[in-house]
Amino acid sequence: MPCTLVRLAGCPLHCSYCDTPQAIPMNSGNIMTIDAIMQRIRASARPLVLITGGEPMAQRSLPQLLAALRHEDAIVQLETSGAYDISSIEAPVRRILDVKTPGSGEAARNKWDNLQQLRAGDEIKFVLTDEADYRWSIDIIRQYELQSQPATILFSPCWGHIDVRDLARRILDDRLNVRLQLQMHKHIWGAEAEGV
Numbered sequence: 001m002p003c004t005l006v007r008l009a010g011c012p013l014h015c016s017y018c019d020t021p022q023a024i025p026m027n028s029g030n031i032m033t034i035d036a037i038m039q040r041i042r043a044s045a046r047p048l049v050l051i052t053g054g055e056p057m058a059q060r061s062l063p064q065l066l067a068a069l070r071h072e073d074a075i076v077q078l079e080t081s082g083a084y085d086i087s088s089i090e091a092p093v094r095r096i097l098d099v100k101t102p103g104s105g106e107a108a109r110n111k112w113d114n115l116q117q118l119r120a121g122d123e124i125k126f127v128l129t130d131e132a133d134y135r136w137s138i139d140i141i142r143q144y145e146l147q148s149q150p151a152t153i154l155f156s157p158c159w160g161h162i163d164v165r166d167l168a169r170r171i172l173d174d175r176l177n178v179r180l181q182l183q184m185h186k187h188i189w190g191a192e193a194e195g196v
């Protein structure tokens with residue numbers, strides 16, 4: 001779906017596979033007012049707005065940005081590392097919760113309570129770096145009974161680490177009710193492209 005991506009600077013995590021390390025420092029990027037961000041979003045007129053980072057929940061002004069977006073027609077998604085309590089992010093914002101796998105090096109930052117408060121339209125994302133992450137993610141799905149909650153479960157292969165065809169086959173063979181998510185921008189524009 002055509003999407004306006006709002007990338008907010010700053011993240012307290014340091015995932016091994018981070019593909020936007022330039023967004024980790026809090027002083028990276030450009031300072032913009034919420035009005036200026038909204039003008040850019042309206043000018044692009046796309047049906048989906050994705051707030052991501054960095055870690056968007058590390059930004060103090062996130063509530064004001066979400067409040068401004070309430071009046072727009074677009075679907076709004078917010079992608080977060082799962083290291084913050086997501087209960088303050090109210091509907092209709094759809095939350096994408098990245099569950100940090102062991103391969104990220106940041107699994108200790110997962111706030112497991114977040115898994116109890118998912119709603120329809122939300123997504124739970126597992127970025128997989130290897131077989132151990134795959135097995136671990138299945139264990140987490142079972143342990144927290146994630147198949148019986150309303151959010152969509154995504155298995156996202158870490159670029160360059162996992163063979164996508166192998167992962168697709170494993171998902172089918174193991175009869176998992178999860179969605180295989182590819183980083184489509186990398187397939188279209190290449191892994192190194194920025195700003196796409």
Ligand code: SF4
Binds near residue numbers: 015020023054081
């Ligand atoms: S949470 Fe996201 S932005 Fe932060 S280090 Fe991990 S992958 Fe990078």
